[in-house]
Amino acid sequence: MTTDLAPGPxxxxxxxxxxxxLDTRLGISKMFKGLGRKLFPDHWSFLLxxxxxxxxxxxxxxxxxxxxxFVPSMNEIHYPHDALPVTMQGQPMSxxxxxxxxxxxxxxxxxxxxxxxxxxxxxxVGAMVIHMLRILFTGAFRKPRELNYLxxxxxxxxxxxxxxxxxxxxDDVLSGNGLRITxxxxxxxxxxxxxxxxxxxxxxxxxxxxxxxxxxxxxxxIPGLILALVAVHLFLVFxxxxxxYPGPGRTDKNVVGFPLFPIYVAKAGGFFFxxxxxxxxxGATMSINxxxxxxxxxPALVGAGAQPDWYMLFLEGSLRLMPGWEVVIGGFxxxxxxxxxxxxxxxxxxxxxxxxxxxxxxxxKDTGEHHVLDRPRNAPTRTAIIVAVLSAFFVLLGAxxxxxxATHFSLSLNAITWAFRILFFVLPVVAFVxxxxxxxxxQRKDRELVLHxxxxxxxxxxxxxxxxxxxxxxxxxxxWVLVGQDLPKPLEIEPAEDVNGVRRPGHTxxxxxxxLSRFFYEERVEPVxxxxxxxxxxxxxxxxxxxxxxxxxxxxxxxxx
Amino acid sequence: MSIxxxxxxxxxxxxxxxxxxxxxxxxxPRLGDxxxxxxxxxxRLVLLLFTVSVLASIAAIVGYFAIPVDPETGSVGNTRLSxxxxxxxxxxxxxxxxxxxxxxxxxxxxxxxxxxxxxxxxGDAETRSTAxxxxxxxxxxxxxxxxxxxxxxxxxxxxxxxxxxxxPLIGNLGGDWDISRFKRTxxxxxxxxxxxxxATDPTNRRIKASDVTIGSLFHVMxxxxxxxxxxxxxxxxxxxxxVRVDPQDLKETEERASWSYDGIVAYSKICTHVGCPVxxxxxxxxxxxxxxxxxxxxxxDEAKVVFGPAGRALPQLPIDVDENGYLVAQRDFDEPVxxxxxxxxx
Ligand code: HEM
Ligand code: FES
Numbered sequence: 010m011t012t013d014l015a016p017g018p019x020x021x022x023x024x025x026x027x028x029x030x031l032d033t034r035l036g037i038s039k040m041f042k043g044l045g046r047k048l049f050p051d052h053w054s055f056l057l058x059x060x061x062x063x064x065x066x067x068x069x070x071x072x073x074x075x076x077x078x079f080v081p082s083m084n085e086i087h088y089p090h091d092a093l094p095v096t097m098q099g100q101p102m103s104x105x106x107x108x109x110x111x112x113x114x115x116x117x118x119x120x121x122x123x124x125x126x127x128x129x130x131x132x133x134v135g136a137m138v139i140h141m142l143r144i145l146f147t148g149a150f151r152k153p154r155e156l157n158y159l160x161x162x163x164x165x166x167x168x169x170x171x172x173x174x175x176x177x178x179x180d181d182v183l184s185g186n187g188l189r190i191t192x193x194x195x196x197x198x199x200x201x202x203x204x205x206x207x208x209x210x211x212x213x214x215x216x217x218x219x220x221x222x223x224x225x226x227x228x229x230x231i232p233g234l235i236l237a238l239v240a241v242h243l244f245l246v247f248x249x250x251x252x253x254y255p256g257p258g259r260t261d262k263n264v265v266g267f268p269l270f271p272i273y274v275a276k277a278g279g280f281f282f283x284x285x286x287x288x289x290x291x292g293a294t295m296s297i298n299x300x301x302x303x304x305x306x307x308p309a310l311v312g313a314g315a316q317p318d319w320y321m322l323f324l325e326g327s328l329r330l331m332p333g334w335e336v337v338i339g340g341f342x343x344x345x346x347x348x349x350x351x352x353x354x355x356x357x358x359x360x361x362x363x364x365x366x367x368x369x370x371x372x373x374k375d376t377g378e379h380h381v382l383d384r385p386r387n388a389p390t391r392t393a394i395i396v397a398v399l400s401a402f403f404v405l406l407g408a409x410x411x412x413x414x415a416t417h418f419s420l421s422l423n424a425i426t427w428a429f430r431i432l433f434f435v436l437p438v439v440a441f442v443x444x445x446x447x448x449x450x451x452q453r454k455d456r457e458l459v460l461h462x463x464x465x466x467x468x469x470x471x472x473x474x475x476x477x478x479x480x481x482x483x484x485x486x487x488x489w490v491l492v493g494q495d496l497p498k499p500l501e502i503e504p505a506e507d508v509n510g511v512r513r514p515g516h517t518x519x520x521x522x523x524x525l526s527r528f529f530y531e532e533r534v535e536p537v538x539x540x541x542x543x544x545x546x547x548x549x550x551x552x553x554x555x556x557x558x559x560x561x562x563x564x565x566x567x568x569x570x
Numbered sequence: 571m572s573i574x575x576x577x578x579x580x581x582x583x584x585x586x587x588x589x590x591x592x593x594x595x596x597x598x599p600r601l602g603d604x605x606x607x608x609x610x611x612x613x614r615l616v617l618l619l620f621t622v623s624v625l626a627s628i629a630a631i632v633g634y635f636a637i638p639v640d641p642e643t644g645s646v647g648n649t650r651l652s653x654x655x656x657x658x659x660x661x662x663x664x665x666x667x668x669x670x671x672x673x674x675x676x677x678x679x680x681x682x683x684x685x686x687x688x689x690x691x692x693g694d695a696e697t698r699s700t701a702x703x704x705x706x707x708x709x710x711x712x713x714x715x716x717x718x719x720x721x722x723x724x725x726x727x728x729x730x731x732x733x734x735x736x737x738p739l740i741g742n743l744g745g746d747w748d749i750s751r752f753k754r755t756x757x758x759x760x761x762x763x764x765x766x767x768x769a770t771d772p773t774n775r776r777i778k779a780s781d782v783t784i785g786s787l788f789h790v791m792x793x794x795x796x797x798x799x800x801x802x803x804x805x806x807x808x809x810x811x812x813v814r815v816d817p818q819d820l821k822e823t824e825e826r827a828s829w830s831y832d833g834i835v836a837y838s839k840i841c842t843h844v845g846c847p848v849x850x851x852x853x854x855x856x857x858x859x860x861x862x863x864x865x866x867x868x869x870x871d872e873a874k875v876v877f878g879p880a881g882r883a884l885p886q887l888p889i890d891v892d893e894n895g896y897l898v899a900q901r902d903f904d905e906p907v908x909x910x911x912x913x914x915x916x
Contacts, residue, residue: 048686091641093649114649117639121657153691186846189806190862193844193909203752203911207744213751213803214845250688258594264686265594272679279671286665293657308806309771309789309839311847311861328844328879329863335881337915344910346881347844380688412864422864423877486595493591539585 041270049273050253050266054147057140059277062239063284064133069232071126071292078116080108081178081224083217094301102305105180105220109300125292130175132288134168134320141165145365145395147382149252151375155366157245162363164238167231172318174227179298180220185306187317188219190328197347215308252382255493257486261380316410323402326409327354330430358398372525374500386455387494389448390529396444397437404433445532452534455491459483459537460545482546492536500526594683602677612677616670623666630659752911756792756808757887758902767793768836768889768897771809778895782834787851788812790836792899807907809839809847810887812897815856819870826872829888831897836887837873840908841865843880858884881910 020028031037082104088097093114112119141161144150150158173191177184192214196202211218250264259265267273303312317325327350334345361368369375369391385392407414408429415422462480470476483491502519506512602609633655639648693701714721759765767776771791782788790810798804817833829835837858841848846862856869857876865878873884885907888900906914 046684048684089641093641093644093646114646115639115641115644117634117637117652118656120649121653121660124653125657186862189845196909196911197844199912201912203749203913204744204747206911207747207749208740209743211743212745213800214806215802216745218745249691250686257592258683258685260591262688264688265683266686267681268684272675272681275671275675275679279668279675282664282666282668282671284668286661286663286668289657289661289664291661293654293661307772308802309791309809309847311849325863331879333843333865333875333879333881335910340915341912342910342914343912344881346879347909350879351844378691412861426864485589485592489589489592492589536588538587539589543585 044247045270046268047247047250048264048266048268050251050259050264051276052254054143055251056280057136057143059280060136060284061133061140062243063281064129064136064288065235065239066281067129067285067288068126068133071122071129072228072232074119074122075112075126076228078108078112078119079178079224080104081221083180083215083220097301097304100305103180103220105178106300106305109179109181113301121292124295124297125288126175127297128291128295129288130172131318131320132291134165134172137161137165137168138320142395142399146385146392147252147254148379148388148391149382150366151369151379153378154245154249154252155370157242157249158366159363160238160242160245164235164242166359167235167238169320171227171231171235172320174223174231176318176321177223178220178227179300180306181300182303182306182310182312183298183300183317185215185308186311187321189214189308194347194351197344198352199341199343199348215306250380252380254382255384255490257489259381261378264380316413319406322409323405324351324355324409326405326407326411326429327351329411330405330408330426330433362398372522373497373529374522374526375497384490384494386448386451387496389445389452389532392448393441393444397441400436400440401433404429404436408433449532449534456534456537459488459491460542492538494536496533496535497530499523499530594685597682600677600681609678612673616674616678619666619670619673621666623663623670626659626662626666628659630656630663633659749911749913752908752914753906755902755907756795756798756804757810757899759899765890765892765898765900767892768810768812768899769793769795771805776896777812779831779834779891779897780895782812782814782897784814784816784833785853786814789839807840810836811839811848811851811858812836813851813856813869815870819856821871823872826886826888829886829900831889831891834889834897835869835873836889836897836899837867837869837884838887838903838907839884841880842875842882842884842907843878843909845909848884 028037084104085101086104086107088100088102088107088110090098092098092111094110097110109123112123114120144158144161173187177188192206192210195206195209198205206214209219209222210216211222251266253259253265256265267276304310316322328347331346331350334349336343336345383391408426411422411425411429414420415425462482465479465481467479468476469479500519500523502523503513503516505516505520600608602612633652637648637652637655638644639652692698709715757766768788768790769776769792771789774791774794774796776793777788777790788811790812791805792808795801795805795808812834814832814834820830820833820835822830839847839849841860841862843860843863843865846860848858848860848865848867850859850861851857851869852859858867858869858873860866860878860880863879865880866876867873867880867884868876872886875881875883885903885905887903890898890900892898
């Protein structure tokens with residue numbers, strides 16, 4: 010055995026023995042050679058996925074703590090007379106609820122862990138959603154990353170299930186009513202709904218089985234699934250190498266960034282502790298889900314003004330907006346008032362969301378590999394679609410809080426509901442149009458900036474008595490970000506008939522595709538070309554310093570409107 | 571260059587169609603790169619942050635031992651304090667490490683951008699053809715092309731193999747699968763024909779019609795329901811709201827005239843939307859309000875929906891009084907209570 014690992018460079022003798030041990034068993038020198046200095050591009054928005062990942066780790070840690078003290082049983086007991094809080098003493102309740110109280114009041118650090126767990130869950134889902142929006146807005150889902158997008162999407166769905174099952178465990182009034190609503194939604198499903206309800210509850214609601222079942226899903230099955238998906242997701246990020254924002258020196262064929270070791274390890278590792286720390290401070294200082302204020306579940310009780318966790322609020326809002334349509338066909342009941350808002354609309358929205366990269370490929374016939382991200386303004390139609398869908402989502406969130414809005418602003422619930430119903434259809438259209446305009450506006454501003462440079466605030470006076478502001482031209486590095494985009498062009502197709510006047514088969518399909526492609530790409534603001542820049546400079550640029558004041562002042566005037 | 575632009579052609583020929591990528595910008599030095607004093611300051615800050623972390627962790631452990639939360643000596647205040655100290659200690663302990671590491675990375679570690687080539691994700695032509703060859707060799711080894719029956723048999727076996735797992739799993743999940751239970755509640759008269767008394771929830775006391783004053787609201791369940799073996803399941807269907815209104819205000823159909831008693835009406839408390847308890851009563855308007863999605867029902871008009879997403883009126887429980895004046899259910903509801911389901915009308 011030797012500490013002289015290789016004939017070349019020498020390694021610190023303190024780690025040489027360990028390194029040698031590991032290399033001869035695992036071949037870590039090969040791994041390190043391949044990965045150790047792998048480059049990672051840097052941008053604040055790349056932290057969103059990390060926040061989700063680290064919150065998930067905190068969820069596993071805090072959840073494991075809870076598992077040791079939580080009793081997932083619906084057996085009825087009476088809360089002991091010497092245990093806190095006083096209001097619950099002697100009350101009948103399930104063991105699940107009693108153990109949640111015990112966790113909160115008599116396990117040291119237990120309440121902190123519950124709050125840490127709940128806050129982490131909220132931040133976890135939130136970070137994931139915003140991360141996904143980043144992916145959509147910047148076009149990071151494009152080839153070759155469509156499948157990894159799909160994995161991310163599956164994680165979002167599984168996380169919603171994790172949240173739903175976790176929220177049900179403490180068996181307080183809120184969680185019980187959440188399950189009751191779940192039951193109502195499941196029952197509305199045609200043909201199999203009643204049986205599915207029995208399947209969930211092991212019989213009728215609430216039964217004795219649902220909490221142990223939710224528990225098994227919540228602590229074993231769902232986290233296991235998410236963990237597996239996370240592993241594949243991260244592996245693919247490595248394998249594809251991270252995307253990068255447009256910038257000087259960056260192309261679709263390279264990665265510009267910092268090496269994994271040490272910079273990325275230090276930053277990402279440090280960031281883990283920061284996320285953990287902030288979640289810890291939240292869990293320490295912000296109380297959440299004080300179940301003893303709601304009391305144990307009783308099917309006859311409900312808390313007024315109770316809100317579900319934020320990621321379920323849109324469903325609540327969607328249920329509230331729907332008119333009370335229910336039809337009976339051939340003796341069978343179809344509850345459109347539940348089916349449409351709670352099953353059909355979310356199902357459609359999620360399907361479109363999950364399939365978006367494939368819709369994009371289909372519509373745009375885009376086949377190249379993309380590793381440089383789009384600035385959202387440079388993909389106006391896509392950006393507008395995302396904002397439009399988001400606006401509909403926000404309407405549903407608002408509708409989920411319509412009672413709070415009504416009491417807070419003393420408005421009639423009826424008026425608010427109607428306003429939200431109309432907004433649900435109108436706002437996305439408005440949002441789409443406005444966003445698209447804003448994108449074009451921003452693109453034009455970019456052009457202005459490239460052509461005329463930064464305003465310096467310095468004003469000079471010409472011999473003729475005219476005033477003009479001095480503009481500072483952009484250097485080539487700054488300019489590149491504004492002119493480097495390669496905007497896709499609308500699809501060109503062959504004419505309907507070939508040279509012999511015979512109709513080409515498949516033309517109508519191509520025509521449809523062309524129309525879609527035009528919808529995406531027809532209206533456009535091209536980036537400044539070198540020729541345009543030269544022309545702008547030649548016609549009396551604002552960057553002219555007083556020395557060139559001999560220039561024709563009329564031109565200056567003409568350009569300063 | 572195209573013809574329309576020919577008047578500018580002399581100018582255009584000097585310029586490429588697009589700007590060239592200028593390559594990496596020069597490195598901008600940080601304060602600490604040039605000023606050893608600034609670097610020293612950064613180093614001290616990193617040390618300080620790590621120290622904060624150490625102290626916070628110690629504080630959390632001290633807090634853990636110092637504050638009792640057991641039933642004998644604990645109090646709600648202690649629980650709060652213990653939560654705060656353990657949580658702040660853990661949080662600051664983590665934050666200290668995190669901020670120190672990031673400050674170290676940002677201010678002291680080498681921050682020169684580096685460039686690495688990307689390679690196309692797909693294998694090159696040679697790799698692909700090798701892979702295809704390997705696959706074909708393997709497929710040939712199985713001889714499956716010449717024995718199509720095996721392929722079919724394999725497919726069939728694989729399709730059926732999960733069923734011995736799935737059928738028992740799903741089969742057991744639904745218990746007895748007797749979905750007709752959705753249609754019965756604990757108000758159905760007992761086997762011996764005894765009718766069920768209305769009782770207060772949760773105190774389980776029978777209610778005299780004379781106790782129900784105009785405008786008052788009673789939360790009601792079947793008498794002695796807590797003794798039922800499936801107490802919560804039955805309660806989730808059987809809870810009822812009892813109100814008395816001025817009999818003149820009641821708009822009753824012929825058929826239901828005998829379902830109320832002197833202005834006292836009883837309606838299922840389970841919302842016909844998705845099943846929350848309809849818990850709020852507005853005395854002036856005679857409206858029952860479900861707090862979940864605000865379905866509103868008119869007590870004077872057979873609990874029909876006046877607002878919100880519910881599709882049906884709340885089912886009415888036909889009531890009566892016995893010889894001693896206690897309220898009693900005539901029979902079970904005439905229709906299933908709670909949220910709709912496919913077989914509801916069957
Ligand atoms: C995967 C993401 C997860 C999410 C989104 C999530 C979410 C939740 C939520 C919202 C609650 C209710 C908390 C409360 O009482 O206020 C909960 C409870 C609980 N979770 Fe999780 N959780 C996740 C993972 C885990 C894991 C991995 C475990 C265990 C290994 C776990 C164990 C528990 C336990 C035992 C409870 C009930 C304890 C109580 O309510 O006091 N969870 N979870
Ligand atoms: S459950 Fe009553 S309105 Fe939805």
